[in-house]
Structures are given as structure tokens and as C-alpha cells.
Amino acid sequence: MNQDPLKVLCPVSESPEATERIGRSLGSLLMPGDIVLLDGDLGAGKTVLTRGIASGLGLKPDVASPTYTLVFEHEAEGRGTDLFHFDVYRITGTEEFLSSGLDEYFERGGVCVIEWGTKVEEALPVEPIRAWLKGTGAERTICLRFPAGDEMRLARFRELLTNQPGIRL
């Protein structure tokens, strides 16, 4: 991965609560049409991060793992932005993603978060925000990379994370 500090930020989370706060900060910066890819080991905190993103989008943080159904729809119902939470753990790749019609969610004006998303990146209509989660122990490193030209958002994200408990930059 390109480690250019203008494009990549790698906060270290010291707890699931801190991971959720990182997600919340990220969520507050997301806009309709954004796609976030989450990659990392089983148990690294992808669903927890997504729960934070949901609350950052103004949704109820009622986010469970969509492994079995592939996608959970979290509709804003008036306030906030819709979130479509995918888990493509069980999908073989882009072709299957497209033939299952899952790309239709990209047209629905919400934010799409895709766990194990690198597998289906060729299906994406826009350059995504990428997050890599590392470690399954007490500390997790969460590297985030914004698309080219999005330096402002990355800078704002860094500001939001500064001096937050349980998060080291």
C-alpha cells in the first residue's frame, strides 16, 4: 500500500470502543455514493468499525454481521444517510457479485460499506475509500486510504481522531 501520509492514515485502536469511535469519525465524513472497502483478518473488527460508521451517518448503531445474507440495508428513515452493509466473505469475486445484482445498491444514493471488499473492487463505479484492519489482539491498526484528490477529507479525519481516548495516531 502507498504510505503517502497525505493519502493514508493508520490510527491504532486500543479497544472495540475505540474502533467504533474511529468508525463514527469516518462515518461523519461520508457522503451519499461513497464506497468503503474493509479488509482484514477474521475477527479484526470490520463489523465494529461499520457500527461506528452507521452512527457517524446518523443511523442507529444496530449493525450485525451480514455474512449470511450478504447485505444488510440500514435505511435512514428521514434523518441521516442510508447505509448498505455488505459482507462478500462468501462470494467468489466480481463476476458473482455482479450476477447476483448486488451492484444495484451502488445506485441507491447511500453509503456502501463492503467487508472483504477487495475481492469485488472491479465491480465498483467509483474509487473507494479503503480500510485495512490488522491484528486480532488487544490493539488493532486501521489504515485508511482516501481516493486521490480527497486530501481535505483525510486531513479532517485526522483532526477528528486527534486526542481521542484509546486512539493513537
Added chain:
Amino acid sequence: MKIITLGIESSCDETACAVVSDGTHVLSSVISSQAGFHSTFGGVVPELASRMHVETIIPCVREALEVSGKSLSDIDAICVTKGPGLVGALLVGISSAKGLSEVSGKPLIGVGHIDSHVAANYLVHDDFTEPYVALIVSGGHTEIVYVQDDRHKEVIGRTRDDAAGEAIDKIARVIGLGYPGGPKMDAAGKDGDSSAYSFPRTFFPESFDFSFSGLKTAALNIINQATMANKEINVSDFSASYLRTISEVLVENSIKACLNLNCRRLCLAGGVSANSVLRKAMIRACEQNQIKLYYPPIELCTDNAAMVAAAGYLYYCKGVRDDLSLNAQPSLRQ
């Protein structure tokens, strides 16, 4: 006059069709499972699942009618799983049901998958009736539902992250047991020492919610540490300990819900309720607390269409009807 319902199920990897009389008597139940097929891939492959549903659904319907001795004109309602589930897979069942409803002129009823799992208990227990607490536990669900009467139903606890069956399947895969993880881990742990490994149990104060992701992470850490130390985990002991932990959490919350609501009936539903460790633990806990426990036979725990027809009967009696605008609801919450 008996009410005859036809049930169609295609929410995951089973294509199934059944004919049920009065929501209680199974006249036929045909299941075409893809589990053997998907085991090659370590889990359900969604696109393949949809395609296989397309191929098997009509023969399934035909066979269910034939075995039941009924024709489409004898059926009072066509009931189909509307969600939650895989969207492509659900649509196969829903489209077929719409077609059948259209040609026969019989009402179409979309049924929630969770209601179906619970309704499986009506097929086997004559004395099963409201009020009751239901624990629905499967690959995609871990929910506690309180059913006060036929109009008052409330989800009082659910998983905040992974479903119990998902936590089992994922770890079963990591320790090399393969898919489907539940039955394989159950068999592997049969003679294992269930106190050999210790895993965290997560409870939430004043809530019946579940969380299994911490348990999954703890299991992964034990496996990773063993790998780094060039040691092997004892799969039998590990399976026994892991299943015991999950079962204890499921049992404790279910019993707590019953006692809290002063409800003396508890039913188990969903694929994981076939797990022998969970059953034994739940039977014991219910005996200790004077709670009457209901659980369906194993063939009605996993996805089937008889339960859809049974739940559809209950919807039918309440006057629920759908039309051709019925759509799949992959994230349906009941």
C-alpha cells in the same frame, strides 16, 4: 373444513416445498439441499445457490403436491419466505409463488423466516401455544422473541454482531472441520473435554442481547498462538469447549428472559437448535427452572418448507394477504 397451505422456502441453500393441513399436519415436505454441493466451496456460494434454486424449485413443488395427494386447486394459500435471506435466492421462491398464485387464483402470503422457524413447533407439539419465549438460533440469526398471543410479538434480544451459527461455522472452517460447521463441530467435540479451553462469555446488563464476536476473536487468538508455537490445538477439546461456551450464553439469556417475563414455555428454533450440546444444556436448565421446553425434531430445525406452510397458515387465519408487488426483503427484521 381444513385449511391447506403450500409452503415454499428458498432463503439460503435449501430449496423446499411442502403441503400442510391446518398449520399442524404435514402432508408432504420435500427438501432439496445444496449443502453437499456448497461444502466444496466452504460455504454457500450465493450465485450458484440462486441458479440451483431455479433448477429445483418446480420439481420440488410438483413432488410436494404429488406426495400430499393434493392438487393446486385444493390449496387455500401459497406461502413463501419473503426474508431475511439471500436476495437472489429469495426471489426464486417468491417469483415461483407469484406464478402459482396467479394461475391458481389462490392467495399469496409472504412469510418471515423467523416466524417459520418458530412455527415448526406447531407441527410437532399439540400443546404448544402462546405465551412463549422463542430462541431462534441459526447461521444468520440469534434472536429471542416473546410471543404473548397471536397479535403481540416482540424481539427482546438479538445478536449485536455475529449470529451463533456464524461464529460456529467460521471457527469450524479455521480448525479444518469444513462446512456445514455446526454438525461437524458437534461430532468432533462429542468426546472432548469441554473445560480444556476457556472462552469469554458476553452478556449485557438489563438486556437479552448477544455478542459472539469477542468469542470468535478469542478462539482465533488461541489458534494463532498455537500455530506460532508450532503446536496443534486439540480439535475435539476445542470444539467441545467452544460449543459449551456458546450454549451457556444462549441458555442463560433464554432462561433469564423466561423468568423475567414470568413465562413458563420456551421453544427452540433454527438450525443450531439441532446442536446436541445446546439441547442438553437447555433441557437441564429448563428442568431446573420449571420451564416447559419445546424443540422440533432435527429435520424441522434446519430450513424446510413445512414450517413456512405452518407459519403461512397462522398469517392466513389473521387475514394477511400479499399481491404481486411482494418483494424479497433480504434484511427483514421481525
